[in-house]
Amino acid sequence: MRIKIEELFKWLILFITGIYSFIIIFLLFKVLVDKDYLIGLIGASGSIIGGALTLIGVKWTLNEQKRALAQEKYEKANFVFTELLPALTGVYNSVKSLNPFNWNEGINLVEKNAKKLEELATELSIEAKHIGINFYREVKSVEYYAAVIWEEARKNDAGKTDDEKMKNLMIYYNGLAKADNNLLQLVYDSKHQK
DSSP states (O other), X not given: OHHXXXXXXXXXXXXXXXXXXXXXXXXXXXXOOOHHHHHHHHHHHHHHHHHHHHHHHHHHHHHHHHHHHHHHHXXXXXXXXXXXXXXXXXXXXXXXXXXXXXXXXXXXXXXXXXXXXHHHHHHHHHHHHTTOHHXXXXXXXXXXXXXXXXXXXXXXXXXXXXXXXXXXXXXXXXXXXXXXXXXXXXXXXXXXXX
C-alpha cells in the first residue's frame, strides 16, 4: 500500500505543478502583454517544475539504491544458507540414524559431519558478518552447536549408556535446528524486506 501512496503523491505533485504553471502562464499571457512579466513568469514556472522533477528523481534514486542493497543482502544471505544446508542435513541425518546396533559407526559419522559443519560455518561467518548482526549471530550459533555436537560425539563416556549419550546429543541437535530455522527466517525476511 505504501508504494501506491508514494506513486500517487508523485503524480499528484506533477499534476498540480503542471496545472499551476499552465494557469499562471495562460492568465498572465492574457492579462499582461508585457514581455518582461511573461519571461519572468515562464522562468518561475520552469524553476518550480524543475524543482519538483528533481525532488521526484532524488526520491526515486534513493528508493532504487535501497532496493538494490536489499537484493544484494538477500543474495548473500541465500548463498550462505545454501552453502550450509548440505552440511546441516548431514548432521541431522547422522544423528537421526543413530541406533544401538551400530552405535560406533553412527557416532563416527555424527562426529565427521559435525566437524565438517563447524569448519564450514567458521568459514562462512566472515561473509555473514557483512550481511547483518542477526545473521552473523545465527551462523556463529550453527558453528557453536556443530562444535558441541562434535565434542559430544568424540567423548568416550564409558559410564554412560547410549540413551544418555543420545539425550545429550539431542539437546545440542535441537539448538542447531533452532539456529538453522532462524537462519532460514532471516533469509526469508531479507527477501521480503521493503
